[in-house]
Amino acid sequence: MTTSTLTDRYVSAVVRGVPDRQRADLEQELRASLADDIDARVEGGAEAKTAEREAIVELGDPIVLAARYAGRPLHLVGPELYADWRRLLTVLEFIIVPIVVATLVIVGAVKGDTFGGIVGGAVWTGLSVGVHLAFWVTVTFVLIERSPSMAAKKLMIWTPDMLPETAAQRTSRTEFIVETVLAALFLTAFVLSPFVSPFTDAAGAVVPLFDPWIWQSGILIVLVLVPLLQVGAGALKLRGHWTMPYAVAATLIDVAGAIAIIVLGATDHLLNPAFFDAAGWPQSVIGVTNIVVIVVGALAIATSAWENIRSVRRA
Amino acid sequence: MYDDEVLATHLQELRRGTVVLACLLLLKNPGYGYALIETLEQRGFATDANTLYPLLRRLEKQGLLVSEWDTAEARPRKFYRTSDDGARLAELLSAEWRTIDTAFDTLKDQP
Numbered sequence: 001m002t003t004s005t006l007t008d009r010y011v012s013a014v015v016r017g018v019p020d021r022q023r024a025d026l027e028q029e030l031r032a033s034l035a036d037d038i039d040a041r042v043e044g045g046a047e048a049k050t051a052e053r054e055a056i057v058e059l060g061d062p063i064v065l066a067a068r069y070a071g072r073p074l075h076l077v078g079p080e081l082y083a084d085w086r087r088l089l090t091v092l093e094f095i096i097v098p099i100v101v102a103t104l105v106i107v108g109a110v111k112g113d114t115f116g117g118i119v120g121g122a123v124w125t126g127l128s129v130g131v132h133l134a135f136w137v138t139v140t141f142v143l144i145e146r147s148p149s150m151a152a153k154k155l156m157i158w159t160p161d162m163l164p165e166t167a168a169q170r171t172s173r174t175e176f177i178v179e180t181v182l183a184a185l186f187l188t189a190f191v192l193s194p195f196v197s198p199f200t201d202a203a204g205a206v207v208p209l210f211d212p213w214i215w216q217s218g219i220l221i222v223l224v225l226v227p228l229l230q231v232g233a234g235a236l237k238l239r240g241h242w243t244m245p246y247a248v249a250a251t252l253i254d255v256a257g258a259i260a261i262i263v264l265g266a267t268d269h270l271l272n273p274a275f276f277d278a279a280g281w282p283q284s285v286i287g288v289t290n291i292v293v294i295v296v297g298a299l300a301i302a303t304s305a306w307e308n309i310r311s312v313r314r315a
Numbered sequence: 316m317y318d319d320e321v322l323a324t325h326l327q328e329l330r331r332g333t334v335v336l337a338c339l340l341l342l343k344n345p346g347y348g349y350a351l352i353e354t355l356e357q358r359g360f361a362t363d364a365n366t367l368y369p370l371l372r373r374l375e376k377q378g379l380l381v382s383e384w385d386t387a388e389a390r391p392r393k394f395y396r397t398s399d400d401g402a403r404l405a406e407l408l409s410a411e412w413r414t415i416d417t418a419f420d421t422l423k424d425q426p
Binding site: 025026030032033035036037040058060064065068069 | 373
């Protein structure tokens with residue numbers, strides 16, 4: 001046989017997908033079955049070429065047929081493992097990505113990188129880490145799915161204790177009120193700070209509590225916008241209009257705010273040393289405050305994503 | 316009113332598994348792939364070739380069918396026959412089928 005027929009090509013495509021030791025036997029059987037089918041179609045009046053084509057079309061995609069012969073699953077992760085896969089992936093993504101992003105921001109800020117450089121680098125690396133996590137976790141589950149001995153072992157046995165909390169309206173309302181009051185205090189402090197202070201310098205100008213760099217650099221816009229948006233998000237959450245797009249947007253807002261205060265702390269631009277001199281307060285307080293602010297910012301990033309997404313379920 | 320797709324899905328789900336019993340009963344007399352498809356269809360158990368062929372091999376692997384190559388004719392064919400284990404399973408499955416049928420009847424009879 002010099003030219004390969006459609007049957008040759010089909011049979012070889014199917015047997016390629018089954019273990020070696022079954023191939024010869026399967027090939028012979030499949031050829032006989034196809035030949036029988038073609039003969040029956042020709043007897044029924046079909047043309048030989050058409051009969052062959054139709055018989056093959058009926059057997060369908062060789063990848064599917066080979067998988068059925070080999071008893072391989074036709075899915076990447078099946079119903080047995082799906083819940084484990086999803087639970088593990090969610091937990092890892094929401095723990096590891098924020099930690100990586102926060103670490104990069106802190107390291108970048110300490111090294112004195114530019115604001116854009118820090119944010120760009122953190123976002124890019126955060127995305128890469130997220131994609132890598134999803135890919136490797138999935139690959140692992142695909143392999144487990146294909147090794148019967150491992151697939152038999154459940155990774156986690158689900159129990160009712162693992163159910164998330166339901167909507168506790170009272171808690172949410174208290175949360176919202178506290179959030180709003182804090183945001184109002186925060187905004188008032190920042191906006192009034194350049195104009196109101198108990199101290200003035202030799203020239204009679206006001207000595208603000210916060211570092212004047214906050215106004216000069218324009219980071220003030222972030223510090224004002226973020227709390228306002230957070231209050232808005234809190235109101236939406238409380239009214240139950242909370243969906244995944246909102247959760248993602250709210251997380252980004254929280255992260256932007258957290259990054260801003262981390263930058264302030266890390267670059268020593270939060271408090272004004274002149275104010276401390278005038279007030280006679282120890283300068284060491286500034287350093288301690290910087291560290292506290294960095295830690296709070298990092299924690300805020302880590303918890304924000306988790307909190308916002310969880311609220312989608314509660315809503 | 317449900318549509319044809321819903322009907323087809325439910326019928327398919329109800330019939331899933333009946334092909335195994337049909338094969339085990341039918342193959343008390345040896346048969347080969349293509350002929351089996353035709354017989355099953357005539358007997359009211361229409362099955363796709365790409366479902367039946369892998370199924371025959373799976374049942375053979377489970378020891379419910381045994382196979383033998385018939386090379387006497389021009390076209391060698393693999394003949395399958397129900398094993399003793401297979402016959403016992405067929406009896407069990409038939410009994411189960413009748414139990415389910417009886418159970419359905421009691422549901423229909425309720426006031």
